[in-house]
Amino acid sequence: MSTADTPAKPKGKRMTATRLAIVANLLMLSAIGLGLGLIGPCMTIIPSAGEDLDVWVRLFEPDDLEPRTYSILGGIDTMRHSTERGSTLVAALLFGFSVIFPALKLGVMAWGTAALRLGVRPHAAVKLTSHLGKFSMLDVMVLGLLVLAIKGLPGDTELHLRWAIWAFAISILLSMAASIALHKVRPYRAEVMSDQ
Amino acid sequence: MNDRTDIPETTATGPPKPPKGKRAWAWLFGLLPVALVVGVIAGYLAWAPDDPTESTPGTPGGETIANPAPMTVQLGRDYYVFIKTIELYPRQPGDKTWDKLDGSAPDIRYSLTWNGHTGYTSDTRTDTLIGLWDPITLDVADALPMLGEGKLELRSTLNQGAIINATDDQTLTIDVWDEDPAGLGKDEAGQVVINVADLLQGDQTLTFEETDTNAIKRIVIGTTDTAQPLQSLIEALSSPNSP
Numbered sequence: 001m002s003t004a005d006t007p008a009k010p011k012g013k014r015m016t017a018t019r020l021a022i023v024a025n026l027l028m029l030s031a032i033g034l035g036l037g038l039i040g041p042c043m044t045i046i047p048s049a050g051e052d053l054d055v056w057v058r059l060f061e062p063d064d065l066e067p068r069t070y071s072i073l074g075g076i077d078t079m080r081h082s083t084e085r086g087s088t089l090v091a092a093l094l095f096g097f098s099v100i101f102p103a104l105k106l107g108v109m110a111w112g113t114a115a116l117r118l119g120v121r122p123h124a125a126v127k128l129t130s131h132l133g134k135f136s137m138l139d140v141m142v143l144g145l146l147v148l149a150i151k152g153l154p155g156d157t158e159l160h161l162r163w164a165i166w167a168f169a170i171s172i173l174l175s176m177a178a179s180i181a182l183h184k185v186r187p188y189r190a191e192v193m194s195d196q
Numbered sequence: 197m198n199d200r201t202d203i204p205e206t207t208a209t210g211p212p213k214p215p216k217g218k219r220a221w222a223w224l225f226g227l228l229p230v231a232l233v234v235g236v237i238a239g240y241l242a243w244a245p246d247d248p249t250e251s252t253p254g255t256p257g258g259e260t261i262a263n264p265a266p267m268t269v270q271l272g273r274d275y276y277v278f279i280k281t282i283e284l285y286p287r288q289p290g291d292k293t294w295d296k297l298d299g300s301a302p303d304i305r306y307s308l309t310w311n312g313h314t315g316y317t318s319d320t321r322t323d324t325l326i327g328l329w330d331p332i333t334l335d336v337a338d339a340l341p342m343l344g345e346g347k348l349e350l351r352s353t354l355n356q357g358a359i360i361n362a363t364d365d366q367t368l369t370i371d372v373w374d375e376d377p378a379g380l381g382k383d384e385a386g387q388v389v390i391n392v393a394d395l396l397q398g399d400q401t402l403t404f405e406e407t408d409t410n411a412i413k414r415i416v417i418g419t420t421d422t423a424q425p426l427q428s429l430i431e432a433l434s435s436p437n438s439p
Binding site: 024027028030031032034035036038039040073103104106107108109110111112113114115118119120 | 218219221222223224225226227228229230232233234235236237240241244
């Protein structure tokens with residue numbers, strides 16, 4: 001088909017297609033970041049009871065002072081196995097807001113993006129995305145609380161953040177960027193659809 | 197997208213309905229990020245290098261750092277030598293029972309002889325085939341007042357072994373016996389002679405066959421450099437007994 005025969009695409013439609021492609025790429029990158037953030041080393045805890053007491057802790061409970069590295073999933077699993085009261089509930093909450101919720105959010109946004117791109121009316125997907133957006137900072141807050149809790153441990157316990165925490169944070173930022181871009185696309189697409 | 201078939205069909209009763217195939221594709225695309233998350237996790241578990249300090253699912257608290265490979269003692273240096281574990285065979289040499297009076301397990305005791313002199317004789321572990329000794333003993337009644345004054349000398353608590361100097365041509369002899377009740381003497385369990393130069397730093401497990409003159413099944417020896425810093429010394433000595 002020659003270019004002369006091809007009808008020119010409306011400007012709004014081209015913009016929409018480009019934006020949707022960007023959103024789709026952001027979502028896929030965010031998913032990769034989320035996977036790495038959940039399973040990679042997230043933090044290393046170097047326990048210490050303080051300079052004066054370390055010698056005694058080493059004497060009687062040497063294992064308590066060994067450095068330990070946790071991933072988000074590993075930490076949740078450790079908490080699930082803990083005998084402390086209420087730890088299963090906290091593990092379930094953490095699992096919900098740091099694993100299920102971000103993955104679900106990405107899935108719904110991808111569904112909405114595909115629906116817009118394919119010309120399917122994305123009522124449910126877009127509505128669900130805007131509902132999920134209200135909770136989009138909860139996963140970040142859970143992470144922050146976790147770090148604060150460990151920073152507040154007594155003694156000279158040190159917490160070293162590892163690369164997975166940055167992968168997780170970048171994943172959340174990318175998903176937020178995708179969400180903003182997706183909501184900007186919606187009016188253009190609605191116009192294009194109404195043209196059809 | 198510009199084909200005629202892409203345009204939603206208009207129905208008489210409501211808004212145009214999208215083709216079913218497109219809705220299915222939208223759903224499938226929605227599953228893609230979830231599949232990516234699961235795939236990345238599976239790939240990481242399959243190919244990522246092991247981190248010895250990393251907590252793994254099912255092992256609360258994570259694994260501890262692996263111990264370094266054992267090294268032989270350095271000639272000319274002084275070492276604490278401790279026996280942490282002695283396990284005996286169920287019958288004493290000559291296929292005799294241990295305690296003839298009541299048939300109970302032996303009361304294990306040992307001594308360490310270096311350079312022709314017995315440097316240490318242990319406490320007795322009664323009625324057991326496996327005797328465990330801790331290298332460090334602390335009398336709490338003595339320790340607490342000293343702690344209040346802030347001057348507890350930890351080296352004084354290392355009183356469960358012998359101090360030897362590592363030389364090329366000398367041996368360390370471990371005599372093990374069953375201590376019989378007062379006045380009845382002792383039943384030899386066996387004797388182990390080790391070249392001092394062959395001792396390994398850290399814990400070392402030696403196993404032996406049962407013979408007419410030996411009923412020692414296993415000995416765990418701890419060897420620690422006396423010159424190392426106190427904290428390292430405590431770490432070395434407070435490692436649990438080997439299984």
